[in-house]
Amino acid sequence: MTEQPYTDGDLRDEAARQLASLVDDHDFMGIGEQMADSEIESLLPPAEADGAEGTCWGDLDRAQFADAQRKIDDLLTSAVDLSEWAVNLGADSLQASEQQLNIGDGRARIHFAFAPDMSEADRRDFVAMIAAAVITGG
Known part of the structure; x- marks a missing residue:
């Protein structure tokens, strides 16, 4: 087996750097695109409601949707960088x-x-x- 010029630690460091960059360089318009068809967790129907669908973010009126989109952007911007922890937990x-x-x-x-x-x-x-x-x- 050929020895690699990098360590497991190098791989984890690079994975953590890339994971962090996904949050640091998020796209405001992409937030809206991703959330539009996603169901709002607190508005999901109870498990026993067969066939019932929840409310999606895109079902909100324009002002409510835009407000939620801004708040999600603020949460992403203020998120603590736990990339290294996340990568190490997964690797372990x-x-x-x-x-x-x-x-x-x-x-x-x-x-x-x-x-x-x-x-x-x-x-x-x-x-x-x-x-x-x-x-x-x-």
């Missing part, structure tokens, strides 16, 4: 979890990523253990 086969731990009235937040074979119960127990350690200081 970890899956981001919706579980999080807020500390000090929003002054800090811990997000979690777990191995795919870790059970939901073990994930909850781990987060609870970390929370207990933070609360008790040890």
Whole structure:
């Protein structure tokens, strides 16, 4: 096997750089194009509503749509660059979890990523253990 002139770290660094550039160089008009046919999460029908469709962003009136588009652009512009973390988590086969731990009235937040074979119960127990350690200081 031929040795490559780059390391795994070099590959991760370049992937993180490219991922970050996708957010840094986002296209305002592209935001509107991508969101038009996408359903609004909070307006999805309940799972038991067979065949019911949710409301898409494009179903909003022009002023509401434009306002949402501007706010999404603001969120993308102010997003923290977590590209390196995201690439490293994926390279390590970890899956981001919706579980999080807020500390000090929003002054800090811990997000979690777990191995795919870790059970939901073990994930909850781990987060609870970390929370207990933070609360008790040890």
